[in-house]
Each structure stands twice: as C-alpha cells, then as structure tokens.
Amino acid sequence: MADEVKLYAVAGSPFVCRAKIALNIKGIKYENLEQDLRNKSAELIKYNPVHKKVPVLVHNGNAISESLVIVEYIDDVWKGVPILPQDPYEKAVARFWAKFIDDKCIPAIFKAFPQGNEQTDAEALEQLQILENELKVKGTKFFGGDNINLVDIAAGFIAYWLGVIQEAAGKELVTKEKFPKLTVWADDFVNFEVVKEVLPPRENLLGFFKKRFGKA
Amino acid sequence: MVEELVFVNFWSSPFGCRVKIALEEKGIPYDYKEEDLFNKTSFLSEINPVYNKVPVLVHNGKSICESLNIIEYIDEAWSDRSPSFLPSDPYQRSQARFWADFIDKELYEASKKIYRCKGEEQESGKKELLRILKLVEGELGNKPFFGGDNLGFVDISLIPFYSRFYTWETFGKFSIEEECPNLMAWAKRCSQKESVAKSLVDPIKIYDFIFYLNKYLTK
Numbered sequence: 496m497a498d499e500v501k502l503y504a505v506a507g508s509p510f511v512c513r514a515k516i517a518l519n520i521k522g523i524k525y526e527n528l529e530q531d532l533r534n535k536s537a538e539l540i541k542y543n544p545v546h547k548k549v550p551v552l553v554h555n556g557n558a559i560s561e562s563l564v565i566v567e568y569i570d571d572v573w574k575g576v577p578i579l580p581q582d583p584y585e586k587a588v589a590r591f592w593a594k595f596i597d598d599k600c601i602p603a604i605f606k607a608f609p610q611g612n613e614q615t616d617a618e619a620l621e622q623l624q625i626l627e628n629e630l631k632v633k634g635t636k637f638f639g640g641d642n643i644n645l646v647d648i649a650a651g652f653i654a655y656w657l658g659v660i661q662e663a664a665g666k667e668l669v670t671k672e673k674f675p676k677l678t679v680w681a682d683d684f685v686n687f688e689v690v691k692e693v694l695p696p697r698e699n700l701l702g703f704f705k706k707r708f709g710k711a
Numbered sequence: 712m713v714e715e716l717v718f719v720n721f722w723s724s725p726f727g728c729r730v731k732i733a734l735e736e737k738g739i740p741y742d743y744k745e746e747d748l749f750n751k752t753s754f755l756s757e758i759n760p761v762y763n764k765v766p767v768l769v770h771n772g773k774s775i776c777e778s779l780n781i782i783e784y785i786d787e788a789w790s791d792r793s794p795s796f797l798p799s800d801p802y803q804r805s806q807a808r809f810w811a812d813f814i815d816k817e818l819y820e821a822s823k824k825i826y827r828c829k830g831e832e833q834e835s836g837k838k839e840l841l842r843i844l845k846l847v848e849g850e851l852g853n854k855p856f857f858g859g860d861n862l863g864f865v866d867i868s869l870i871p872f873y874s875r876f877y878t879w880e881t882f883g884k885f886s887i888e889e890e891c892p893n894l895m896a897w898a899k900r901c902s903q904k905e906s907v908a909k910s911l912v913d914p915i916k917i918y919d920f921i922f923y924l925n926k927y928l929t930k
Contacts, residue, residue: 545813545846554802557802559802559805559806559809560809561808561809561812563812564805564808564809564812565805567804567805567808568801568802568804568805571801571804571805572801583784583787583788584770584773584775584784584788586783586784586787587775587780587781587783587784590777590780590783591761591775591776591777591780594777594780595761625761
C-alpha cells in the first residue's frame, strides 16, 4: 500500500522546517499543505485540536503534532539514515539538548529581539553560550557528529532564522567573535544537502521579520 | 558489571515522583539521594550543570536529566524488564509523547497560578488548569489507563500531580471530582498500583509545604 504523507505547513516556520528536514533525510515524498494561520482551516483544527498549530504530519490518516514529536516519529517509522542515536544514553543526551533549545534558547532569543534590554540580552547570550560550550566539548562538525541529528535539526532556528532576525532588527547580539563554534556549525548546517534543499528563501524571511518588527 | 544507579530527588517534586514510579514499576534497584533545594550541593551542579535541578538519574556515572527524558531512558536501558512504558507502535508512541509533553508544558505552570496568585490571575489559572485536565480526561476516554491495560508513559507523567489535587482544590475552591470524574477515577485506580502507592507524596504534606513556601517566597 502506498504511504500517504501530508504536512500541514507554513513556509517560513522553523518548526515546520524541522519536519521537512527529517522527511528529506529519509527521502520521503509528501504533500505540502500550506496553511493560513490567520484563517485556520477546518482540517488543521481537526488534526491538531489541542494547539491548532503547524507543523502537523498526517501519515495514512494519523495526525502527529509538535515538531520534535514529529521528528522522532519520522525516525521511528522510516529506517535509513538515523536521526537519533541508537544508544539509550546518547539518545537521552540528544533529547535533552533538543528540549533545551526549545525551552531556553528560542524563547530567550525572541525576548531579546527586536529590541530587548540588558537583561533579555544577557539571558539570550547565556543560553547560547551553553550551546557553544557543548559544541566545543564535543569537538565534532555537528551535534550529531559527522552527520546532523535531532539536536542539529532542533537548532536550525539558531543556524538560519537568528541571522535573519538580527538583520531585520538591526541588532547584532550573536557575533562570530563571541560564538566561533556556533558560527562555523551554522554555516555547515545550512549548507548540508538535506537542509539546504528545504530551507525557505532568506529574502522572504527577512521581509517577514522586517514587517513584524515594524522596520519594513 | 555491577550497575551503579543513583536517583537524585527532592521529596515534594512531582517530576521526581515520575522517576520513582518508573524505577519501582520495573523493579530496578537504586540508591536514593535527597537534595535540599534550599541548600543545593555542588554534586547537583556537577550532575546537572545546565539546570541544577532534580530529578537526575546517574547510571554508571552518566547523568540523565529532565524527568520525561529519564523515563524514556529507563524504558530503553531496561527494555528487558516489563512493563514497557511506551507503546511499540510508532503512532501510539508519538501520541504518548505528545500528551506527556502537553502535560509538562502546561499543567505545572497553570497550577502555580492557583496557589501563588490571587484574584483574576488565580481565576485564570483555575480556568486554564481545568481546560488542561478536561482535555487530558478526553484523551483517556474509556481506557483504564492512558497506557491501555497498564500504566504507560502518560500515566506516569500525570499521576504525581494527584498529590497536588488537594492543594489546588483548597486554594482554588473547586472540586476535581465534580469537574473531571473520570480523571479522578483514573487517579484512584493508579494509586492502587504498588509502584504508585509507594511513590506518591501525602497530599496534606504537599499542602503544608506549599503553604509554607508561599510565605517564604513572599517574605
């Protein structure tokens, strides 16, 4: 039986992009259903009644929501290139860092831009420094080693969206000097084949954030 | 190789309680170390440098942090011991993760508003809490447990908060039994399990502690 895979998406969403990267890693064909979040479709509400958000993956009629849950699902269903390590401890470490990015890094970044203050800036820098140190300690190209894993995918926001946000806000908080490891990692990540193929165009994101920050 | 397993916790933590239930369910022997959250040791900051929080599980010198993460780790590292907390079917597994994540993100925060705030904020906390509990109750449906016939990932994630029902009801002046009768029945069913009965903290102790903590925090 042919698999039916649909992704309820919004092109510019970093969370949707996580699902797209995961699907691309496994080479899965899917139907991309672009959503208008200001006018949510009945289908989106049906498939994600709790949060009514994207991304939602619908696989043979079964709906899965929350980007990290979706990525783990994709790894569970489709074999091939692994997204999570096999070893239970390494898996726990990967899940820990992915959650850290969601719970601490991303919210801190949103608080610090477009304006923020001394406190929000310090908080964002502190969380990112923890990630920078982790990369330094690992000493590998990606959090996943030679290949990207769950953590790299979760951190995609930092690799791609953060730069756009900084430019749109006209505020450079995260610099190459302060975060040498993350800077190199970010460049490697956005140029990694399966990622490059699904990243939304930068100009579109820039336009979106400039408008959102009232700087268009 | 001799297994070395240390479970680091604070007695009132619902997150730590999850881990205790998981260890008891699988019958895994462990050493227990109580951390005083008002006087944290340097040991805690060594094993959990990012958050400096409990619970932490230290297995043969390697530390695993964040309670849901720890439960999945226990399930995988001791996959030879039953029961399994997560279903084998990937879709069912994703649903279990979704609901545990939902409980994690929303329940504790909403509940804090009930006993830390007054007036409008407390009311909104109460409304939010009931919304969450009703959604979760809907997910349970007619099943005896979220995990089906046995305790699963979602059951373990949620049941520790049963110890806090009394606190929420007393501060918020409402009855969970009235609002969510099926969920209450589920909670009572869970507490008949030995692993849960052994691990749940006495609700009065929790109430007294939270009452004391409120005073301490507002000094």
